[in-house]
Amino acid sequence: MTTASVKPPSPPEADAPPKSRWGLWAQGNFRKLWIGETTSGLGTAVGNVALALVAVVTLEASPFMVGLLTASAWVPWLFLGLLAGAWVDRWPRLKVMLICDLLLLVLFGSVPVAGWLGLLTMAQLVVVALLAGAVKVFLSTANSAVLPVLVAKPDLLEANVKLRSGDAAAEIAGPGLAGLLSQAFGAVSGLLADALTYLVAALCVGSIKAEEKPPPVSERRGILREIKEGVRFLAHDPYLRTLASFAAVGNLGLNGIQAVQTVFLVRSVGVTPGGVGAVFAVVSVGGLAGAALAGRIARRFGTARGLLLCELVGAPFILLLPMAGDRLPLAVSAVAWSVAVCGVIAGNVIAGSFYQAYCPPAMIGRIRASASTVNFSAIPVGALLGGWLGEVLGARTTLWIMASVLLSAGLVLLASPLRGLRSFPERPALS
Numbered sequence: 001m002t003t004a005s006v007k008p009p010s011p012p013e014a015d016a017p018p019k020s021r022w023g024l025w026a027q028g029n030f031r032k033l034w035i036g037e038t039t040s041g042l043g044t045a046v047g048n049v050a051l052a053l054v055a056v057v058t059l060e061a062s063p064f065m066v067g068l069l070t071a072s073a074w075v076p077w078l079f080l081g082l083l084a085g086a087w088v089d090r091w092p093r094l095k096v097m098l099i100c101d102l103l104l105l106v107l108f109g110s111v112p113v114a115g116w117l118g119l120l121t122m123a124q125l126v127v128v129a130l131l132a133g134a135v136k137v138f139l140s141t142a143n144s145a146v147l148p149v150l151v152a153k154p155d156l157l158e159a160n161v162k163l164r165s166g167d168a169a170a171e172i173a174g175p176g177l178a179g180l181l182s183q184a185f186g187a188v189s190g191l192l193a194d195a196l197t198y199l200v201a202a203l204c205v206g207s208i209k210a211e212e213k214p215p216p217v218s219e220r221r222g223i224l225r226e227i228k229e230g231v232r233f234l235a236h237d238p239y240l241r242t243l244a245s246f247a248a249v250g251n252l253g254l255n256g257i258q259a260v261q262t263v264f265l266v267r268s269v270g271v272t273p274g275g276v277g278a279v280f281a282v283v284s285v286g287g288l289a290g291a292a293l294a295g296r297i298a299r300r301f302g303t304a305r306g307l308l309l310c311e312l313v314g315a316p317f318i319l320l321l322p323m324a325g326d327r328l329p330l331a332v333s334a335v336a337w338s339v340a341v342c343g344v345i346a347g348n349v350i351a352g353s354f355y356q357a358y359c360p361p362a363m364i365g366r367i368r369a370s371a372s373t374v375n376f377s378a379i380p381v382g383a384l385l386g387g388w389l390g391e392v393l394g395a396r397t398t399l400w401i402m403a404s405v406l407l408s409a410g411l412v413l414l415a416s417p418l419r420g421l422r423s424f425p426e427r428p429a430l431s
Helices: 028-058 063-072 076-090 093-116 122-150 153-185 188-206 223-236 238-268 273-301 303-323 330-358 361-376 378-393 395-414
Strands: none
Touching (some): 028 188, 028 273, 063 122, 076 122, 153 188, 223 238
């Protein structure tokens, strides 16, 4: 297997692990990235809940339409994922992130404006979700590829733990804030908060000073050839191939759950909009715990074994979610849901750090985009399937089905070479 011949510049702060006792907090570029990502994560957490509440409460959307709304945000991965990976490897990644943040500011800002003018429709929500999803294909790809430029390879796990902890903290505060805003000012107010956070993210990213030298035009080999290199690398590597397949199955189940979770809480359990935000905040505590524990799990059990532990021990708690308001109090199901999320997030941090340390830097955008195209393409399928099942079988039954699908992702890991490893390899075996 061949890799790109262009060697990227060494990260300016990546020659040695941080000397300060503050670790990566002592590095200005990382602090700016963390502030921007955490702020936009807060807005996204508010916006995700607010968007669903606008659809369910304000526009009285059906379960299928809520599923369609969720799917719209991820459909662009089917068409743009591979192209985005190749383009991001050609462009300065920080500039890509800056442009994407500004576009998201405009898109999400259009929803409260339309709401205040009395012009908001379900069609606009779907279009905004679709266009924002297309922008986030580039933002996500650039974001995952830029971190190795800013920090040293030994610090990638620490960086991902800090970034994901910030995201998880935002996800705790975001749903509660969305519920309060929706209760006090209407659901569309949450989307205004989402839009403004992308302005903060753009200011932070724009202030990062890092040397990026994309391959010169003369060394480009054609977009299709470069795309094939990324796809071939993923397909031939047993570890990356396993992680992409595992994530696809997990996303299928997880997004089937997310497609009906708001409908389930509001209509089956009888939770108010403010209560919905509170439930999601409790669930997000699991995300914060998972991000915080990921490094300890990886060091104690090894990265490969730690990923298996997260999936096989934490994820099964999701089976208590469909019992909420029926055989179990909502509080118990919410805590169990939180434990499941803890396992999912800890596994994501471990897997994400492996990608960044393992993949050749000049190809990381294409490899990550190839993997994301596989696993993110399952998201709209899961969302549409969950919405359709919610329409036909009801939200509670749909949760049982999709929770079982989520747990089946563990079988992918057990059937792979990871089962016999303590830790992932540090570098690929090239041939």
